[in-house]
Amino acid sequence: MNFFEIINPNIEKLTKNEYEILDYVIKHMNEIHNQNIREVAAACFVSTTTFLRFVRKVGFSGYSEFTTVIKYTVLNDQSKPTETATFDMQQSDYRSEYLKNIDETVRVLDDHKLDSLCQLMLNKPKIYIYAKGFSKYAAEYVEYLYTLEGFLVIFPKNSDQRKLAYRNISKNDIVFVFNYSGNDQELIGIIQVIKSQCDFASLVSVTGANNNSIQNLSDYNLYVFSDEISDRNVDITSHVSMIVIMELLLYQFRDYRKKQV
Known part of the structure; x- marks a missing residue:
């Protein structure tokens, strides 16, 4: 199943800090599916216990299912031609984040x-x-x-x-x-x-x-x-x-x- 289909019903339950974790996860999906929970938790500046609680709160049984679904979502997205793939990767960070924010907005739309x-x-x-x-x-x-x-x-x-x-x-x-x-x-x-x-x-x-x-x-x-x-x-x-x-x-x-x- 797609990562965003799983988390959509649970976004409203998140606290501000949990939303910040979600924001990080969405922006770094390409790296996260190859990392262990300690590495991702450290990148989010939270404990592994806090991150695991977040994983379960957004709809997953555990970290293994979380990364498996992210990997499937990333691979599925990469198999589709997208306009953003033609953008010059040397653009400023702001341009990159600007596009990511619009993409996230559309992805989580219920x-x-x-x-x-x-x-x-x-x-x-x-x-x-x-x-x-x-x-x-x-x-x-x-x-x-x-x-x-x-x-x-x-x-x-x-x-x-x-x-x-x-x-x-x-x-x-x-x-x-x-x-x-x-x-x-x-x-x-x-x-x-x-x-x-x-x-x-x-x-x-x-x-x-x-x-x-x-x-x-x-x-x-x-x-x-x-x-x-x-x-x-x-x-x-x-x-x-x-x-x-x-x-x-x-x-x-x-x-x-x-x-x-």
Whole structure:
């Protein structure tokens, strides 16, 4: 079985430290399947006991099964032609990590969650998008994209608008919340109000893959991977993975809709 198929149902259970171990594992799969548990645990700066606990938590019976499945996944992936194989390996580390983050985001995307959301989208709900800071620019593109598809999209741009917008949310609508950290207090407060007053509107969070408050309040959580970067205390973390997720959801919805005809 594929490594990512096994871990997908268990990612939400991980702590922040365990997510960091997972991030290391995904980025170093080519080396890990030939290493023993002591070597991998040392690379992750944890004990062998902690690493074995992580292995079992993500869905494996032990380290042997863990490395066997990784080896199978790596070999299977290498047997398929990929566009990334043609990239110049002398690129900067950032370019390499940038591509890896997008690849990880797509790999761990849960098809069952996407199918459930596609089912909800068949009813042509209003789509609300809540985002702040740098995430707003990704949200603006998503607003444009989903509007072109025929959805009524409401994207409140400032704090006052965000506080007022939830008043018109109905039980058939879908609310998307974009927040990489998953711990923004304003958005958490708004989500709590929505959950208490909006009679079962579906709440979808798009956050980093750590255990965070916004994902725990959501009906569906979609994970993104990205290296956190700031410049002079300004967050410039890439939000391309958020756009990738929302594009893939829309493309899957189009296929899903065709199958219903």
